Amino acid sequence: MSDTTTLKNAKILIVGGAGFVGCNLCRHILDKHDPKEIWIIDNLLSSEISNVPEDSKVNFIFGSVADDRVLAKLPDDLELVFHLACYHGNQSSIADPIADHDNNTITSLKLFDHLKESKNLKKIVYAAAGCAVAEKTFEDPTATSEDAPVSLFHDSPYSISKLVGEMYGNYFWNRHGLPFVKARFQNVYGPREILGAGSWRGTPHTVWRNVIPTFIWKSLNEEALPLDNGGNASRDFIFVEDMAKGLVGCAQEGQPGEAYNLASGVETTIKDLATYINELTGNKTSVDLKPARDWDRSGKRFGATLKSKEKLNFSATVSIKNGLAKTVDWTKKNRELINQSIEKHEFMINQFSS
Template sequence: MSENSFSNASVLVVGGAGFVGSNLVHMLLQQDVREVVVVDNLLSSDVSNIPADKRVRFVFGSITDDRILAGLPEDLDYAFHLACFHGNQSSIADPFADHDNNTYTSLKLFERLKNIRSLKKVVYAAAACAVAEKTYDAPTATTEDQPVTLYHDSPYSISKIIGELYGNYYFQRHGLPFVKARFSNVYGPREVLGAGQWRGTVHTVWRNVTPTFIWRSLNGEALPLDNGGNASRDFIFVEDMARGLMACALKGERGGVYNLATGRETTILDLATYINEFTGNATPLDLRPARDWDRSGKRFASTEKAEKDLGFTAQVDIREGLGRTVEWTVANRELIARSISKHDKLMAQVN
């Protein structure tokens, strides 16, 4: 197997039934891998995302399960740790579940992987939001050496930082070939609203802003804009994210950290406007006050290091990506509707 290729590689994808993980698995299968082991407890993912390919072995359960850890192949070449308790609002509602599915998963997995000597890279899904400056003024690009605050908006943000810290420890103490891939806001096909189990809040269904806006827009609803939609994010298409993760595995420096982003800022107001344009939704936008817990404001990430060291640049711009995501949502409307409907009674009780 070449150091610059996944050909004939044995790959572990923890969280491989999820939105990002499944896109990564599909892309790895195009690289002539030998096998992909997908571990997922389907807490916030859908089994339909797992490709029917003889090279894929699906293991249902949490990566914290000692039986599952013991059964991992001893000849793994690459591991991607993408499992998490999605997302900020769910972690605020249940910090203990966030700990079990974010912090504890990282510790258990890294402890197991330190003994697999064939590993070339372990890529961890870190979060750029956990290090980004909190501002509503003109933002500057978040760099990889951005200072990390001790004050965070959510347990999710905290646990993502702890995952980085544990990975750094295992890299220094045990030589784990650990690489941190800091995610910007990912969107695109295979993000199924309501996928998985009820997690105590309506955010079990209404997750990231992009799929929520697309679904509501397709149904002719008013898109809600917290703080008037003046917050901004760096939105990266999921196929670009998968390519970035693969670049981290093949070219990332052991112990290194890389932003996977576009380097471009898009306001939530612009996002809503684009989506309504693609769906033909003429319902006026719903302007609301800011969320009481959220001080994240405006942000985008620096792409300089990833371009220089990994040769990675995002290829899909926001308008193309949104158009493709709207098309996928329309094509999978029945699947999404079923996924949402299984939570309807519980959402009604919360509301």
């Protein structure tokens, strides 16, 4: 297409670039798109500096985009921005709604306001949350489309703040012409998601954050995998390499003001997920059946993929079983790194369990 935005020789900012998705995106861009330079801003609240690629094109700034001194360090001729930073996870936001506000809502507002007069900016891609617009059901779900209705009742501050970020971006697009594109994430997994990355955030879910790295770690240690609601919940799992390609697709082909699902379109139950992982690791320990989480009303969900396929030419290509195999392999090779990350929170975890 003649209006395709190119990443070649571009100045790019990745907010949250030391995080799991951000560092994989950074590597993908370096490997496939030959940028001029990549700037990363990250406060390392839920990420590790070891994730930042050592490359002469990468410039790292420690801090938050809510800090004017950090924003002042950025070049004024940025062409592409990926805003991936967030206060990681529903349960951390439930434990500390104020911290969620400070790291999800204020950060988005400050960044958009800073970029509103930018003359060189071609796209800003925002990591929106598919869970925030998904139907709340434990019955048979339908694929969540980009124009799904938005409820005013939500399960977590995280869900609320991600929607507020969309709304602020929409405002700056309408008012100032900010080239704002919404990438609606489903459940991302894959290599470089380090359990316990960053600082303590008031809950054991600082460590046990997402289901796949948690299950893989416990399975490798021959522990019982905990199945909330008997494992009947389901999610749309998308491999991080596919997510990086989808984010680039949003930057290249996404239209300002529009939302695009980055999804596999495949519904996988947590029970099946546990079975796949235990088979890969050889874990024979029986699963641990638990009741449904008291805060979570979104039992089953998956994303519609048609719009992204037609408008971005994006489709996820890595199957759940192949993606899990790659993730298990990475986890085995990085057990020492992950164990060190978990151990730094051991005292606080023991305080919560005692």
